[in-house]
Amino acid sequence: NAGVTQTPKFQVLKTGQSMTLQCAQDMNHNSMYWYRQDPGMGLRLIYYSASEGTTDKGEVPNGYNVSRLNKREFSLRLESAAPSQTSVYFCASSVLAGGPHEQFFGPGTRLTVL
């Protein structure tokens, strides 16, 4: 079991460019999440998907879109990157949004927007 995988590991973008961060889990989890981590800010929820076919905004959704492609995959898209989106992005999954709340994290994508 690979757990939660993310691609790419590193990315540098210019302001205005777009990109999609990919996330996949092989634990048959129902719920998936996207967080960003900034120095001194902890982890902040961007979007989540409680189950296949549903997505909802988290604490900091502006400038992002998501797609729950199937039960395994949850992607995060930046349509027009801004320097304020320079951050480390983590994907996580859990068995069930309303059940045991243990979330398992991927290794992260380190994004720099110039």
Add this chain to the structure above:
Amino acid sequence: GQQLNQSPQSMFIQEGEDVSMNCTSSSIFNTWLWYKQDPGEGPVLLIALYKAGELTSNGRLTAQFGITRKDSFLNISASIPSDVGIYFCAGQLAGGGADGLTFGKGTHLIIQP
């Protein structure tokens, strides 16, 4: 969003010392989780707590779910160099929705040999 106050922000200790950190909130939680993050990696779950008063150990780590359901602590006994990292508490609010966990801002643990 809801706030979790995690303290201390950082700790500089000697190898072999015991470590204690905690999280507090004005809100009631029905789950407390403790994660560790190594440099360049994602957070890894250490301990999960589901009942008020619950005390759970994982090797040299011990965590407790506060009786008021508004706090939790994590202790590490006899610290070793590989304990270095950032420790996060996370909680699921009582009556919270599907958006999951609220995270503290982390405790940076630095161990001097």
